[in-house]
Amino acid sequence: MSITWAHNYTVQCICNGRVHGYYALLIPLILFWNVVYSQSSFPQHGLRCSDAITICEPVFITNFSTDSTWLLEALPNLGCLSAVRTTGLSNRVNGAWYRIIVYQRGDLGFGIQPLTRNKTLDATVNLDWVLFRVTDTTGCGRLAEPIRCNFAQQGGLTGAIDSEQPSAQYEEPIRNVNIGDTFLLLVLNPDNHPFGYMIDMGFS
Numbered sequence: 001m002s003i004t005w006a007h008n009y010t011v012q013c014i015c016n017g018r019v020h021g022y023y024a025l026l027i028p029l030i031l032f033w034n035v036v037y038s039q040s041s042f043p044q045h046g047l048r049c050s051d052a053i054t055i056c057e058p059v060f061i062t063n064f065s066t067d068s069t070w071l072l073e074a075l076p077n078l079g080c081l082s083a084v085r086t087t088g089l090s091n092r093v094n095g096a097w098y099r100i101i102v103y104q105r106g107d108l109g110f111g112i113q114p115l116t117r118n119k120t121l122d123a124t125v126n127l128d129w130v131l132f133r134v135t136d137t138t139g140c141g142r143l144a145e146p147i148r149c150n151f152a153q154q155g156g157l158t159g160a161i162d163s164e165q166p167s168a169q170y171e172e173p174i175r176n177v178n179i180g181d182t183f184l185l186l187v188l189n190p191d192n193h194p195f196g197y198m199i200d201m202g203f204s
């Protein structure tokens with residue numbers, strides 16, 4: 001299987017007053033940092049659309065246990081995900097919201113990889129996801145139809161990925177995005193997998 005990797009990243013954001021660009025040399029440092037702090041008790045965000053976690057790294061790795069990230073609000077229309085698996089008597093949904101802001105024109109792609117306890121790829125875990133575009137007339141509480149959606153059951157790598165070998169796990173990247181375009185990504189964890197996942201923007 002051949003997957004297209006980009007040399008220039010399409011997204012960045014401003015964190016703590018500083019602009020963070022995406023460069024491949026930062027990836028080993030980011031991976032080390034996330035392994036060291038993977039069991040930290042940082043405040044949990046992303047359980048509401050309005051409190052989405054803004055992705056500020058070329059590779060984002062969850063630094064919290066993902067077996068209890070219960071969403072705190074009703075879900076919007078999820079397109080291809082017409083039925084979302086819930087857990088327990090309270091019908092809780094395990095997932096998290098993320099915000100992606102474009103700083104460079106091009107195509108927007110990403111990969112989502114479930115991880116093992118040792119932060120290697122877990123090809124047995126299924127993650128679902130939905131991507132929304134935010135515009136002047138849409139946003140949390142009034143989202144339009146999702147522009148990408150995937151609920152394939154195979155497990156392993158999924159996302160908006162260019163590949164010479166199509167897979168049910170992959171959706172087409174978002175073409176011709178512009179500076180300032182904003183997207184909301186909802187990652188759902190129907191298996192209540194506890195060891196987290198990686199969102200890799202290197203597919204842009």
